[in-house]
Amino acid sequence: MPRLKAYLARSGYRSALKDMKDGELALAKEIYIEALDLAEPLAVVNDYERRELGDISLPGKLEGCASYSAMLFSLGAGLDLAAEAYFGRDEPLRALLLDSWGSEAVECLAENVDERLRAARGRGTTRFAPGYGGFSVRHNAEWLKLAVGEDKPERPVSVDSQTGIIIPRKSIICMIGWDTIED
Amino acid sequence: MISREEFKEALETRTLMLDGGYGTCFFDEGLGGVPAELLNLEHPLSVEKLHREYVDAGADILLTNTFCGNRPKLAENSLQDKIAEIHREAVAIARRAASCARRRVLVFGDMTSTGRLPKPAGSGSFHDCLIAYREQAELLINAGCDGLIIETITDIKELKAALIAVREISVEIPLIAQMAFDSSGTTLTGASVEVFAAVAGDLDVDVLGMNCLVGPAETLQNLRRLAKATTLPLSVEPNAGDPRFDGKMTVYDTSAAEFSLYAEEFVEAGASIIGGCCGTRPDYIKALSAALKGVVPAGRRPRDVRLGTRVASRTSVFDLGGNFCVIGERINPTGKKLLRSSMRSGDWAPMLEEVASQGREGANALDINFGVEKFFTEESVSDAIIAIEGATPLPLSLDIQSLDLLERALAEYPGRPLINSSACDDESLAAKLPLLKKYGGVMVLLAMDKDIPESPAGRFEAVKRALARALAMGLTRDRFIVDALAMSVGAGCDHRATLGTLRMCAEDGLNTVLGVSNLSHGMPNRSGINAAFLSQAVEIGLSAAIINSGDNVVMETLYGALLLKTGKLEDRLDESALDPLVEALLSGRSKTVSALVDEKLSSGMPPLEVSQNVLGEAMEKVGALYESKKIFLPHILFAAETAFPVFDRLRGMMEGGEASRGRGKVLLATVEGDIHDIGKNIVATVLRAGGFEVADAGKNVSSAEILRQAAELAPDIVGLSAMMTTTVGRVSEVVAALAEGGVSVPVICGGASMNDELANLFGARYARDSNAALSLCRSLVGG
Numbered sequence: 001m002p003r004l005k006a007y008l009a010r011s012g013y014r015s016a017l018k019d020m021k022d023g024e025l026a027l028a029k030e031i032y033i034e035a036l037d038l039a040e041p042l043a044v045v046n047d048y049e050r051r052e053l054g055d056i057s058l059p060g061k062l063e064g065c066a067s068y069s070a071m072l073f074s075l076g077a078g079l080d081l082a083a084e085a086y087f088g089r090d091e092p093l094r095a096l097l098l099d100s101w102g103s104e105a106v107e108c109l110a111e112n113v114d115e116r117l118r119a120a121r122g123r124g125t126t127r128f129a130p131g132y133g134g135f136s137v138r139h140n141a142e143w144l145k146l147a148v149g150e151d152k153p154e155r156p157v158s159v160d161s162q163t164g165i166i167i168p169r170k171s172i173i174c175m176i177g178w179d180t181i182e183d
Numbered sequence: 184m185i186s187r188e189e190f191k192e193a194l195e196t197r198t199l200m201l202d203g204g205y206g207t208c209f210f211d212e213g214l215g216g217v218p219a220e221l222l223n224l225e226h227p228l229s230v231e232k233l234h235r236e237y238v239d240a241g242a243d244i245l246l247t248n249t250f251c252g253n254r255p256k257l258a259e260n261s262l263q264d265k266i267a268e269i270h271r272e273a274v275a276i277a278r279r280a281a282s283c284a285r286r287r288v289l290v291f292g293d294m295t296s297t298g299r300l301p302k303p304a305g306s307g308s309f310h311d312c313l314i315a316y317r318e319q320a321e322l323l324i325n326a327g328c329d330g331l332i333i334e335t336i337t338d339i340k341e342l343k344a345a346l347i348a349v350r351e352i353s354v355e356i357p358l359i360a361q362m363a364f365d366s367s368g369t370t371l372t373g374a375s376v377e378v379f380a381a382v383a384g385d386l387d388v389d390v391l392g393m394n395c396l397v398g399p400a401e402t403l404q405n406l407r408r409l410a411k412a413t414t415l416p417l418s419v420e421p422n423a424g425d426p427r428f429d430g431k432m433t434v435y436d437t438s439a440a441e442f443s444l445y446a447e448e449f450v451e452a453g454a455s456i457i458g459g460c461c462g463t464r465p466d467y468i469k470a471l472s473a474a475l476k477g478v479v480p481a482g483r484r485p486r487d488v489r490l491g492t493r494v495a496s497r498t499s500v501f502d503l504g505g506n507f508c509v510i511g512e513r514i515n516p517t518g519k520k521l522l523r524s525s526m527r528s529g530d531w532a533p534m535l536e537e538v539a540s541q542g543r544e545g546a547n548a549l550d551i552n553f554g555v556e557k558f559f560t561e562e563s564v565s566d567a568i569i570a571i572e573g574a575t576p577l578p579l580s581l582d583i584q585s586l587d588l589l590e591r592a593l594a595e596y597p598g599r600p601l602i603n604s605s606a607c608d609d610e611s612l613a614a615k616l617p618l619l620k621k622y623g624g625v626m627v628l629l630a631m632d633k634d635i636p637e638s639p640a641g642r643f644e645a646v647k648r649a650l651a652r653a654l655a656m657g658l659t660r661d662r663f664i665v666d667a668l669a670m671s672v673g674a675g676c677d678h679r680a681t682l683g684t685l686r687m688c689a690e691d692g693l694n695t696v697l698g699v700s701n702l703s704h705g706m707p708n709r710s711g712i713n714a715a716f717l718s719q720a721v722e723i724g725l726s727a728a729i730i731n732s733g734d735n736v737v738m739e740t741l742y743g744a745l746l747l748k749t750g751k752l753e754d755r756l757d758e759s760a761l762d763p764l765v766e767a768l769l770s771g772r773s774k775t776v777s778a779l780v781d782e783k784l785s786s787g788m789p790p791l792e793v794s795q796n797v798l799g800e801a802m803e804k805v806g807a808l809y810e811s812k813k814i815f816l817p818h819i820l821f822a823a824e825t826a827f828p829v830f831d832r833l834r835g836m837m838e839g840g841e842a843s844r845g846r847g848k849v850l851l852a853t854v855e856g857d858i859h860d861i862g863k864n865i866v867a868t869v870l871r872a873g874g875f876e877v878a879d880a881g882k883n884v885s886s887a888e889i890l891r892q893a894a895e896l897a898p899d900i901v902g903l904s905a906m907m908t909t910t911v912g913r914v915s916e917v918v919a920a921l922a923e924g925g926v927s928v929p930v931i932c933g934g935a936s937m938n939d940e941l942a943n944l945f946g947a948r949y950a951r952d953s954n955a956a957l958s959l960c961r962s963l964v965g966g
Contacts, residue, residue, distance in 0.1 A: 033440060
């Protein structure tokens with residue numbers, strides 16, 4: 001679960017919690033609880049030796065590792081639909097809060113798994129997602145295949161091949177490089 | 184055992200997690216029918232399993248399963264002979280669970296109310312509480328606890344007894360003190376969050392906090408107030424929201440996720456320890472732990488804490504730094520024959536008249552002086568203090584010279600009193616400072632050694648030496664106020680030395696007080712002299728004066744001087760707002776109550792009408808003051824006790840039929856399986872004071888027995904109390920039994936686990952508190 005303050009900061013609230021208006025904080029908490037119900041957290045990790053990746057593109061900082069974890073994190077479509085519904089009902093603050101919660105929560109989910117992997121395997125590279133550090137967002141598509149497995153046609157998320165955008169929106173495709181794998 | 188220093192360091196570096204509720208979890212395991220403390224002996228694995236679940240959830244502190252383990256509480260289930268075994272096993276079980284963690288998990292011995300509140304809130308005594316808590320603290324410490332927590336306390340005097348008892352057993356053990364506040368930040372017997380901070384903060388505790396009664400939102404508001412009133416670390420254990428009955432037992436509607444959303448706000452408000460109370464389970468603690476991952480303690484800013492020199496009664500705090508304090512001087516029998524003889528014979532009525540009148544005149548605190556003390560015993564001093572504190576919300580200044588009597592008064596007084604006084608010589612300080620440290624309070628330092636220095640500098644030096652000695656004992660400057668010594672100008676003393684001393688103290692940031700009337704001793708026109716001197720002293724920075732609040736010359740001059748100095752008008756009491764009968768009831772002036780009632784009888788009003796429409800109405804007004812939190816439980820009980828003999832006298836004057844019924848008859852009982860009867864007894868008192876005849880069936884009463892008594896007594900109303908989450912359902916059983924038994928009578932119910940919705944579901948009516956019960960009974964009998 002994301003920290004309350006982090007979720008609020010992502011929504012644009014920068015003040016101390018005690019300085020927020022009661023109504024604002026109550027609404028933010030209401031949305032937090034609603035979001036918990038809507039979210040369907042999913043985490044998938046698939047590991048590959050370097051040679052198994054063939055000519056798959058890698059971000060520069062991840063070159064030269066012995067092995068890699070390809071990962072998918074998603075909160076499902078419910079959050080997107082609910083946020084859209086709020087916008088449709090002219091309730092943009094609720095939509096914003098829901099969207100911010102989703103962004104913070106999916107990052108939190110990734111961080112959680114990241115920590116567990118490192119605890120089990122030791123130090124790896126920075127967790128890296130397409131769209132950052134000059135590594136095109138379009139690479140989401142190929143890393144999605146790696147994350148969920150080439151042999152699984154029904155994927156929990158889809159990636160637009162032109163834009164690299166992932167649907168549902170509160171999803172992250174990313175990777176970590178490992179020097180060694182200690183199972 | 185962790186040292187207090189280590190514990191303090193731990194609290195500064197991270198937020199510690201306490202565990203959550205136990206009763207509900209035991210109920211879930213099918214162990215609800217067994218007294219929780221007995222589980223340590225009969226089902227130790229179940230207790231250990233729950234402890235382990237809390238450890239796995241992230242608890243840094245486990246509380247032993249000894250919440251109701253003090254001797255009086257155990258005796259309610261005839262378990263008192265197992266007290267040593269229970270505590271030994273409880274600590275061993277918690278230790279085993281704690282040792283399974285990969286991190287350090289502390290084991291704190293859990294203690295709560297004895298169930299027998301000390302007078303005037305209940306019928307118990309401070310001394311009995313002290314004995315019970317000493318025993319439990321010793322058992323827990325000897326069994327190997329890391330620290331102790333005293334929680335869910337509703338009476339500040341009982342808390343004081345518990346804290347003193349613990350420190351008598353050990354000064355090394357880390358100690359957390361928590362009270363149960365409602366949504367207005369007040370305990371059942373009237374102590375506010377600020378009173379708690381002032382009183383408990385003096386008693387060598389490591390953490391102050393709050394638990395139970397309300398959910399996280401209300402707890403947060405109360406926590407923010409507490410953070411402004413103390414620099415000590417803070418702890419919170421809210422309930423999981425408001426209770427609701429699910430058909431089998433009471434449940435709490437705030438989910439673990441929702442509960443955990445307050446975690447960061449608690450930390451931001453200053454909490455160093457966070458856990459859960461009723462309705463919380465391991466998943467709540469797990470959610471809290473997750474929510475606080477990576478959150479660093481907020482760090483309290485000293486400037487956010489308003490700590491002046493505060494004196495306090497049970498219900499109110501007076502800040503000597505922020506406001507001028509008028510200390511009424513008239514509870515002093517010297518030269519007052521009637522007051523002297525009545526006080527020596529234990530007839531407190533004339534004294535209480537003076538208490539009430541000084542309050543009306545604008546006193547902010549009352550000096551209590553017994554005159555020639557050899558005529559008083561420790562018991563009579565206890566009685567006097569109980570009578571006074573039940574009759575006034577004003578803080579007391581204990582002007583008592585005998586150390587034994589002073590110690591007794593300090594033990595008996597539930598607030599933070601002025602201790603009037605100690606000279607600055609070594610002998611006096613050696614006698615008085617330990618009392619100040621043990622019992623709390625603010626000491627008046629006389630600016631003198633064995634003799635009184637003539638010069639201001641000499642007097643100020645004496646004060647500075649005394650303060651240095653006090654600070655070396657761990658006391659702080661805010662625990663002292665300096666008496667610059669007003670002495671008779673008629674005897675040739677120079678009042679300018681007094682004013683000079685005042686000036687030096689004020690410039691050093693010390694609060695000051697003067698016994699102003701001493702100045703004019705033996706002189707004519709005393710009021711004028713006192714007033715003129717007081718005016719000069721106020722201008723220099725005097726903080727408080729012991730004066731005759733009934734002296735208009737002095738009081739008007741004082742208000743004038745304060746207006747000129749501060750530019751603000753003092754609040755004056757609107758005497759016209761007080762109903763004389765209400766005021767007499769609240770002050771315990773039974774003779775005045777009788778006289779006012781006799782006036783009505785003399786005018787030809789029938790006794791029944793006087794009982795219901797005069798005395799009953801006055802008690803109703805007392806109830807309204809209680810409801811609006813202008814007075815608190817001890818005050819309403821005190822007023823009721825004052826009213827009872829008069830009600831009885833009126834009843835004796837009524838015709839037979841009238842006398843037997845009064846407003847109506849109410850049969851009260853605590854339902855089967857429930858042994859809590861404080862609330863029921865309070866309701867009985869208030870109903871009686873409201874003119875109802877009350878038949879009390881007692882506690883742990885079966886449905887069949889309630890039916891039997893209802894059939895025999897033919898009450899107008901049956902009132903049921905159910906405190907526990909596991910016994911509320913009995914109300915439904917009683918309603919059904921009455922219906923099946925052919926007894927048609929309205930049923931009202933109350934208790935911590937009851938609410939409006941639940942009562943309706945059971946076919947009964949809900950009364951939130953004793954006053955609501957009185958109103959409800961009146962409406963049911965059409966009165």
